């Protein structure tokens with residue numbers, strides 16, 4: 001009896017944490033692997049695209065590049081990247097900044 005109440009309390013707490021903190025939902029590492037690694041390398045070491053680890057760009061600049069694009073850049077960054085929600089862009093930018 002006691003332990004099942006505890007189990008419910010733990011489940012409810014976990015659910016509240018998941019729903020209440022959407023930033024946890026956006027997984028920067030997973031997004032990077034799915035949408036960036038093909039061109040920038042699994043470790044951000046660079047491939048078709050330039051190396052991203054140790055980039056001088058700030059996380060905010062990366063978010064802007066991904067969500068609005070930059071006319072002066074080559075594809076795919078001339079335009080906003082498709083299928084990337086704002087919180088995904090933020091998470092992946094933070095992930096890029098964490099690469100060393």
Ligand code: HEC
Pocket residue numbers: 031032035036037038039040048049050052055056057062065066072073074075076077081084092093096
């Ligand atoms: C189809 C290949 C491709 C994909 C996919 C791609 N990129 Fe790029 N990326 C490039 C190329 C090519 C450049 C260089 C563009 C230029 O300098 O004109 C670039 C440039 C960049 C730059 C600027 C680097 C600098 O120092 O100026 C950042 C930041 C970046 N990409 C982040 C990402 C992120 C994050 C993702 C995933 C959400 C991603 N890219 C997906 C090819 C790609």
